[in-house]
Amino acid sequence: MPYSNLRRMPNGQTLAELSAASGIPARTIRFYIARGLLGGPVKAGRGAVYTEQHLERLEKIKALQAEGRMLADIAHDLAGGPPAQTAPSPWWQHVIQDDVMVWVRGDVSPWRMKQIRAAVGELAARLREPENSPTRRDGK
Amino acid sequence: MSPAEKIASFAPLSAATGKPVNLAMQHLWLAGHILPAGARLVVEHVFRSGEEKPLEVIYCFPLPRDAALRSFRITGDGFEAHSELKPTADAVKSYEEGIARGALSTLARQYGDGLINLTVGNIRPKETVTVHLEILCGVELRDDGFRFRFPFTLAPAYHPRAKTALTAPGEGEMELPSSEFGDIILPRFREDPSALHQVGFDLSVVSQLELDETGSPSHAVRVRPEGNCSVRVALAPEKDVPNRDLVLDSRFKSVASQVLAGRTQDGHGHFAAIVPSSAFGGSTEAPRRVVILLDRSGSMAGDPLMQARKAIDACLGALAETDSFGLVAFGNDAQTFQPALVSGTRELRDRAHQFLMQVQAAGGTQLANGFLAAAKLLAGDGGDILILTDGQVSGTEQILAEARSTGVRLHCLGIGSASQDRFLALLARETGGVSRFVTPRERVDLSAVDLFASVGRPIASELKAGPNIQPEPPSFVFGGTPVLLFGEGGEATDDRIELSWNGGRLSLPVVCNDSGIGETVWLLQGSRLITDWESRYPSTQALASLEKRKESRVAARLLALSQTYGLASREMSLVAVVTRAGDRPGELPETRVVPVGMPQDTHFGAYFAAPPTAMFATAMFARTMAKPLDSARPAADVEEPMSVESAMMPRMSLAKKMHEAFRRRPSGGTTHEILIDLASRMDADGGMPGDTPESRAGATIVALLAFLSQGHTPTGGAFRSHVKRLVSFLQSVTGLSSRRQQLVAAAIELVRKGNAPPGDWIALARTPGPHWTEVEAAVLP
Numbered sequence: 060m061p062y063s064n065l066r067r068m069p070n071g072q073t074l075a076e077l078s079a080a081s082g083i084p085a086r087t088i089r090f091y092i093a094r095g096l097l098g099g100p101v102k103a104g105r106g107a108v109y110t111e112q113h114l115e116r117l118e119k120i121k122a123l124q125a126e127g128r129m130l131a132d133i134a135h136d137l138a139g140g141p142p143a144q145t146a147p148s149p150w151w152q153h154v155i156q157d158d159v160m161v162w163v164r165g166d167v168s169p170w171r172m173k174q175i176r177a178a179v180g181e182l183a184a185r186l187r188e189p190e191n192s193p194t195r196r197d198g199k
Numbered sequence: 200m201s202p203a204e205k206i207a208s209f210a211p212l213s214a215a216t217g218k219p220v221n222l223a224m225q226h227l228w229l230a231g232h233i234l235p236a237g238a239r240l241v242v243e244h245v246f247r248s249g250e251e252k253p254l255e256v257i258y259c260f261p262l263p264r265d266a267a268l269r270s271f272r273i274t275g276d277g278f279e280a281h282s283e284l285k286p287t288a289d290a291v292k293s294y295e296e297g298i299a300r301g302a303l304s305t306l307a308r309q310y311g312d313g314l315i316n317l318t319v320g321n322i323r324p325k326e327t328v329t330v331h332l333e334i335l336c337g338v339e340l341r342d343d344g345f346r347f348r349f350p351f352t353l354a355p356a357y358h359p360r361a362k363t364a365l366t367a368p369g370e371g372e373m374e375l376p377s378s379e380f381g382d383i384i385l386p387r388f389r390e391d392p393s394a395l396h397q398v399g400f401d402l403s404v405v406s407q408l409e410l411d412e413t414g415s416p417s418h419a420v421r422v423r424p425e426g427n428c429s430v431r432v433a434l435a436p437e438k439d440v441p442n443r444d445l446v447l448d449s450r451f452k453s454v455a456s457q458v459l460a461g462r463t464q465d466g467h468g469h470f471a472a473i474v475p476s477s478a479f480g481g482s483t484e485a486p487r488r489v490v491i492l493l494d495r496s497g498s499m500a501g502d503p504l505m506q507a508r509k510a511i512d513a514c515l516g517a518l519a520e521t522d523s524f525g526l527v528a529f530g531n532d533a534q535t536f537q538p539a540l541v542s543g544t545r546e547l548r549d550r551a552h553q554f555l556m557q558v559q560a561a562g563g564t565q566l567a568n569g570f571l572a573a574a575k576l577l578a579g580d581g582g583d584i585l586i587l588t589d590g591q592v593s594g595t596e597q598i599l600a601e602a603r604s605t606g607v608r609l610h611c612l613g614i615g616s617a618s619q620d621r622f623l624a625l626l627a628r629e630t631g632g633v634s635r636f637v638t639p640r641e642r643v644d645l646s647a648v649d650l651f652a653s654v655g656r657p658i659a660s661e662l663k664a665g666p667n668i669q670p671e672p673p674s675f676v677f678g679g680t681p682v683l684l685f686g687e688g689g690e691a692t693d694d695r696i697e698l699s700w701n702g703g704r705l706s707l708p709v710v711c712n713d714s715g716i717g718e719t720v721w722l723l724q725g726s727r728l729i730t731d732w733e734s735r736y737p738s739t740q741a742l743a744s745l746e747k748r749k750e751s752r753v754a755a756r757l758l759a760l761s762q763t764y765g766l767a768s769r770e771m772s773l774v775a776v777v778t779r780a781g782d783r784p785g786e787l788p789e790t791r792v793v794p795v796g797m798p799q800d801t802h803f804g805a806y807f808a809a810p811p812t813a814m815f816a817t818a819m820f821a822r823t824m825a826k827p828l829d830s831a832r833p834a835a836d837v838e839e840p841m842s843v844e845s846a847m848m849p850r851m852s853l854a855k856k857m858h859e860a861f862r863r864r865p866s867g868g869t870t871h872e873i874l875i876d877l878a879s880r881m882d883a884d885g886g887m888p889g890d891t892p893e894s895r896a897g898a899t900i901v902a903l904l905a906f907l908s909q910g911h912t913p914t915g916g917a918f919r920s921h922v923k924r925l926v927s928f929l930q931s932v933t934g935l936s937s938r939r940q941q942l943v944a945a946a947i948e949l950v951r952k953g954n955a956p957p958g959d960w961i962a963l964a965r966t967p968g969p970h971w972t973e974v975e976a977a978v979l980p
Contacts, residue, residue, distance in 0.1 A: 074787070075295065084382045085295050086318065086790075089255060093790035105785040129374055131364040154497060154561040 074100070077109040081117040088117070096120055096134050155183045223248070223256040223791035225327075227441065229400035233338065233347045233449075234716075235407070236459055236471035236683060237265065237723035240334045240349070246319055247327045255298070255320035255788040259386050259795075261350045262313035264624040265337030267726035267766040272331045273305050273319075273775055282307070282773040284765060286758065290772035294318070297776030301783040305330060307773040310383040312593050313621045313733070314353075320788050335719075335726035335766065339624070339636060340681050342475040344411075344450035348636065351398045351441045352795045354617035355388055355806040357496070357564040358593040363806050370794070371807025379594060384792055390803035392440040392796025400445055401433040407459060408451040416638050417446040417616070442796035443616040446638055458696065460689040460709050461717030468689030468711045471720040472696050475681045478705060479659035481914070482678050487518065487655030488540060488582030490525035490573040493558065497530070498589050498805050500560035503614055503643055507587045508555045510647035513878035514585075515551060517651065517920035518543030520883045525576035526551050529569030530562030540576055544883050564592050567601045574605035583608045583632065583655045587647060590619035591801075596736050598622075599629055608632040608675070610654050612647050614639055617798035625734045631673060633680045639800035644875050649917035653678035659700040670728055672698065678919075685724035725764025732757050733768060870909060873961050877902050878921045884931075885924035889969070893939065896932050897969025899925055900946045904977075905964040908955035926950055939971065945978040 078085040091097040097116050100107035116137075123133045154160050161182070163175050225247050231240035248254045262268075271282045282305070285293065290306060297304030298320045306318045322328050339346040355363065360376040369390035375383060389395060404413055409427045414420065419435040432447055454477055460470035491511050495504065511526070518524055522543040526536035536554045541547045566588065573584045590613045592598065599622075602609055610632035611623040620636045627634035633653065637646045657675035664672045668686035676682055688694040689709035696707040711717065736753050754770050761771035797803050868876065882888055882895075887902050889895035903925045911918040913926060929943050949956065956977040963970055 073299070073785075075299065078295075084291070085298070086255075086257075087382050087384075089787065090257075090384055090790045090792070092787065100787060105783065107785045107787055124377075127362070129362045129364045129372075131366050131372060157559055157561070 071101075071108040071110070074107070074109065077113055077117070080114055081121075083117055083121070091117075091120065091130075094130060094134055096130065096137060155179070156186050159186060223254060224258055224396045224793040226396055227351070227398045229349060229398070229402065229445065231402060232719070233402055233404045233447065234459060234471075234719065234723075235338065235340065235345050235449075235457060235473050236685075236720060237335060237337045237726070238263075238347055238349075238402075239719050239722065240336065240402075242332045242334060244317065244330045244332065245327065246322055246330070248322045248324055250789060251324050253301075253320075253324065253783075253786060253788040254322045255318065255790045256322060256793060257384050257386075257790065258317045258793040259353060259384065260315050260317070261353055262309070262315060262334075262621055262730075263336040263349055264339070264621045265723075265727045265730045266313070266621065267335055267729045267764075267768065268307055268309070268315065268773055269333040269335060269722060269766055271305065271307060271333065271773055271775065273303070273328060273777065274331070275303075275326060275328045278303075278777055278779060280775045280777045282775045284761065284767060284771050284773055287770060287772045290774040293774045293776060294320070297321075297778075298788065299784065300776075300778065301786055303328065303777040303779065305773075305775045307332065307767065309733075309767055309769045309772065311380050311769070312356075312595050313730075314380070314383055314385075316383055321782075321786075322788075335722045337624070337723070337727060337730075339620070339634070340473060340683055342454050342477060342679055342681050344448060346636070347402075347404075347445075347447040347449075348620050349400075349445045350617060350620075351439075351443060351445060352392075352617050352798055353386065353388075354591050354615065354619065354798045354801065356591040356593040356619070359563075359565075361593065365807045369803065371803065373806070375593060386792050387794040388797050388803070388807065389794050390797055390807075392442040395441055395794060395796055397438040398441050399434045399438060401431070402447070403429060403431050404447070404449050405429045406449065406451060407457040408453060408455060411450045411452040413447065413449045415445070415447050416641055417443055420447070440796055442799045443638070444620075456707055458707055458709055459716050459720055460711045461715060461720070462690070462711050463717045463721050466690070467687060467717075468694070468709065469687055469717045469721040469724070470685070470689055470696070470709050470711075471723060472684040472686075472707060472709075473681050474684070474698065474705065474707070476653075476658050476676050476678050477914075479676045479682075479700065480703060482653070482656045482658050485656060486521040486523070488523045488577060488580065489518075489651075489655045490527060490540070490576050490582065490584045491515075491651075492569050492573045492584055492586045492588075493526070493528045493555075494564060494566070494569070494586070494588035494590075495528045495530045495534075495558050495560050495562075496564040496589070496591075497561050498564070498591055498801060499614075503589070503639060504558070504560045506643040507647065508558070509872075509875050509879070510587070510644035510651075511555055512548075512552055513644060513648050513875045513921075514651040515543065515548045516878040516881040517648075517924060518548070518883070519885065519924065520544050522655075523582075524551075525573065526554060527569060527573045527576070528555075528558045529565060529572065530560075531565055531568075532562075533565075533568050533572035534558065535572055535576065538576075539578070540582075548883070564588065564590075566590075566592050567598050570602060570605060570607075570609060574607050577607050579606070581607070583610060585610045585612065585647075585651055585654050586626075587612050587614070587643070588623075589613065589615045590623045591615065592619070592622070595622045595625070596734060599625060599734050600736075602626055602630050605630070610634065610650060610677075612637070612643070612650050614643055615798065616640075616800045621730070625730065628673070629731075629734060631675050633677050642871055645871055645917050648875070648878065648921075649679070652917065652920040653680065659703065661701040663699050665697050668696070669724065670731055676700070685720065685727065722764060722766065725760060725766045729757060729760050729764070729766055729768045732760060868965075870961055873965055874906060874909065874911075874918060877905060877964055878918060881921060881924065885928035886932075887925075892932065893935060893971075894969040896929065896935060896939065896943055897971050897974060899928055900943065900974050900978075901960060901964050901970050903929070903946060903950060904955050904958070904974075905960040907950060907953070908958075908960045912953050913950065922950065938975075942971070942974055942978055946974070949978060 074085050092099050161179050226245040228243040246256050273280050294304045294306040304320045308316050355373050363373045365371050370387050372387045373385050406428050413422050413430045421433045421435045423431045454475050457473045462468050520542050523540035525540045528534045609630040611627045611634040613623040613636035616638050623634050635650050659676040662672045667688050668684050689711035694709045698705045757768040757770040761768045767773050886895045887898035889898050906918050906922050910916050911922050913923040958977050
C-alpha cells in the first residue's frame with residue numbers, strides 16, 4: 060500500500076485487516092511482534108485491535124527492507140539503538156587471496172558498485188600474477 | 200515410548216544451571232520404512248510450551264531428495280486431528296481463521312528450494328503437542344545398494360541476494376529475498392547445537408534382494424537383522440543433536456533387477472523397478488570429452504579442496520591421449536585451465552596439476568558461472584561435466600534453468616553434512632547425468648574417482664519405455680547407477696516392463712505380490728513427479744513474483760499432481776484446525792522459531808562472521824551473502840560412525856573395510872592414498888612410468904595387482920577405469936623376454952579371474968623397482 064493511503068485505515072482493526080491493508084501476511088506480523096519490531100495489539104485477548112500506528116510501522120519496516128536492511132538491524136534501529144553511523148549498512152566482503160580481503164559497503168548506488176567491482180577485479184587479477192611477471196616488474 | 204517419556208529422557212539441560220532448557224520444540228523422531236525405490240517416513244515433532252501464554256512455533260526444514268509431504272496427524276491431551284490438503288491460499292486462510300478463533304492450528308507449507316515451514320499455533324501454556332508428519336522421499340541408488348539421506352538440520356546457503364547477520368555470540372540469522380521465497384521464516388543458526396532439540400530415529404530397511412550390510416557414516420547406529428532382506432537401524436546413543444543429516448548405506452548381496460509391485464485400494468497395480476546398469480551391457484571405449492568443475496568457494500577450504508585436487512589428478516590418470524579434458528575452478532568467478540579442451544597426454548595432465556596447485560579456496564558459490572564456463576569448453580560438441588561441490592546454494596530453480604539451457608550432461612559429486620542432496624540430484628538428473636553425495640568425513644577423492652569412471656561413456660542411450668511408465672526413463676545409463684522406473688501394471692499375470700535402447704531391449708515381469716507395497720510405490724512416483732515439476736519453473740518465472748508464478752503452466756501441473764497423488768507441493772499445503780473447549784478467540788500467540796545447529800563441518804564464521812572490530816563499533820551487523828568467508832573445516836575426528844565408501848570398495852565386512860581404508864602403512868599413506876597416488880602417476884598409454892619397456896611392464900603388473908588386491912577389477916570398484924587401462928597397456932606390450940611375456944600373460948589372467956595372489960602389493964607398489972622376482976614368485980603356479 061502506498062504511504063499516502065495510510066490515513067485511510069481506521070483504528071481498531073483486526074490482524075486480518077491489518078494484514079490486508081499492509082500486504083504483509085498475518086503470520087509475519089505476529090513474527091514481527093515477537094521480535095519487537097512492532098508493538099502488540101492495543102487490547103489483549105478477544106478485543107485485540109490494531110491502529111494506524113501499526114500500519115505506519117509496517118510500512119517503515121518494508122521501506123527499510125527494500126533498502127537492504129535486515130530485520131535484526133531494523134529491530135535495533137526501531138528499538139532506539141545507536142545512531143545510523145554505528146548501526147552499519149550491509150557490507151560485502153571480497154576475499155581476493157588467502158591474505159587479502161576487501162570490504163565494500165553494500166548500499167552504494169549501482170554505478171558506484173559497478174566501479175568498485177571493476178577495481179576489485181583489477182586488484183584480484185594483479186595479485187594473481189606471478190611474482191616475476193613483466194607487468195609486476197614494470198609496476199603497471 | 201510415549202512423547203512424554205521421550206521428553207523426560209531427552210530434555211536438554213542448561214550447562215550453566217543444570218535446569219531444563221525451555222525449548223519450543225523438544226524432540227524430533229524419525230521412523231518408517233526405507234526401500235530401494237524410496238522411503239516412506241513419519242517424522243514426529245514434539246512441541247511443548249513452557250510459556251505462560253499461547254505459542255506459535257515455526258520449524259523450518261529442507262526436504263530430502265525427490266520428496267513430498269503427504270499428511271500429518273496432530274495429537275495431544277484428549278485430541279487427535281488429521282490434516283487436509285488444500286490449495287496453498289486456502290490452507291493459509293484456514294490456518295489464520297483458526298488462529299483468530301483461538302483454535303490449535305497447524306500448517307505445513309512448501310517454499311522454493313524444497314524448504315518447508317511447519318507452523319503450529321495456539322499451543323496452550325504448558326501443553327505438549329505432537330505433529331506426526333508423513334513424508335515420501337527418494338534414495339541415492341547404486342547397482343549394488345543405496346544411500347538414504349535425511350536432513351536433521353538446514354545448511355545456510357549462498358544466494359546473491361540473501362543477507363546474514365550475527366545476532367548474538369554463536370548465533371546467526373539469514374534472510375532470503377521475499378520476491379523469490381515469499382513469507383518463509385528461516386531459523387536462527389546456532390554454532391553450538393548442544394542445547395537444541397534432540398533427534399533420534401528407528402527405521403527399517405527392506406529390500407527384495409538379500410542385504411549384505413547396512414551402516415551409517417554420519418551416526419552411530421544399532422543394526423538388527425530381521426530376516427535376510429530386512430534390517431532395523433536405530434540411533435545407538437540415547438540422543439543426538441540436530442547438526443547433520445542422517446546417512447544410511449545398504450548394500451545388496453548380489454546385483455540384479457528388482458520389481459516392487461502391489462495393488463492400491465482401488466485395485467490398480469503399481470510398481471517401482473530398479474534395473475542395474477549391468478543389465479544394459481558394458482561401457483564402450485569411445486574417446487571421452489570431459490570437463491571437471493571444481494568448487495573453490497570458501498566453504499571448500501582445507502581438507503575437501505586438498506582431497507578434490509588429489510581426486511582430479513587421479514581421475515585424469517584414467518584418461519588416454521585420445522580423450523579430451525578441461526578443468527575449471529569456480530568461486531565468485533570461473534578460472535579455466537586452458538581456453539579449449541586438451542588431450543589427456545602426460546604433459547598436459549602435469550600442467551593441469553600445476554593449475555590445481557594454485558587454486559585457492561575463497562569466495563561464494565557462483566555455480567552457474569562455473570558450469571557455463573565449463574559448457575563453453577565443450578563448444579556445443581557434446582560431452583560431460585563433472586562437478587565437485589558442497590552445493591551450498593539457494594535459488595536453485597534459476598540455476599537449474601541455466602543448467603538445462605547448456606545442453607550438456609552434468610554429473611555431481613556433492614560434499615556436505617547438511618543436505619543439498621535434493622538440488623544436486625535434480626541438477627544431474629535434469630541434464631542427463633548422475634550424482635553422488637558424500638559427507639565431509641568420507642573420502643572425497645575415492646568417490647570422485649568412482650563417479651569419474653562412469654562419466655563420458657554412457658552404457659546405453661535413447662532409453663525408451665512403455666506409456667505405463669512415468670516419469671520417462673533417463674536418456675542415458677551410466678555404469679554403477681541403476682535405472683529407476685515407476686509405472687502402472689501387474690494386475691494381469693503376463694504384465695511386463697518393456698525397455699529398449701540404442702542396441703538392446705529388456706523385458707521384466709511385474710507381479711503384484713504384496714498389497715502394502717502398491718500404495719507406497721504409487722506415492723513415491725507422485726513425490727518424484729512433483730519434485731521434477733517443482734524444479735521446472737522457467738527461469739523468468741523462478742524470479743517472478745509469487746502471483747505471476749501461480750499463473751504458470753508449471754503451477755497448474757503441480758496442482759494437478761498434488762490432487763492426483765494427495766501430496767503437498769508449493770501449490771497445495773497441509774492444514775489442520777482443532778477447535779477445543781476453552782479456546783480464546785483473538786488472543787495473540789507468541790511466535791517462536793525453532794533454531795537449528797550449524798552443519799557440523801561448516802565453520803560458523805563462514806557465514807556469520809563479525810567484521811574486524813576496528814571497523815565496527817557494534818556487535819550486530821548485516822552483510823550480503825555474496826562472499827562468504829573461508830570455512831576452516833575441523834580435522835577429521837570420526838567417532839562411532841562406520842560405513843565409508845561402501846560403494847567404491849570391494850565386498851568385505853565394514854569393520855575390515857574401515858581398518859583397511861585407514862590403516863597407515865609403513866611405506867607412508869593409507870591404502871587409499873597409495874591407490875590414488877598410483878592412479879595419478881599412470882602414463883597416457885595406460886602403463887606405469889619407467890626407464891625401459893621391461894621396467895614399465897614390471898611396475899604396471901605390481902600396480903595392477905595392488906588395485907586387484909583391494910577388489911578393484913575392470914568392471915567393479917572405484918578404480919575400474921584405471922584397472923582397465925593397466926590391462927590394456929599390458930596387452931599391448933611386446934619385445935620382452937619370453938619368460939617375462941609369460942608373466943604378463945599370467946597377470947592378465949589373474950585379473951580375468953578377479954583374484955590377486957597373496958602378498959602386500961600395496962607396499963610393493965610404493966617401493967621403487969620393477970619387482971620381477973616377486974611377480975614371478977606370485978603369479979606363476
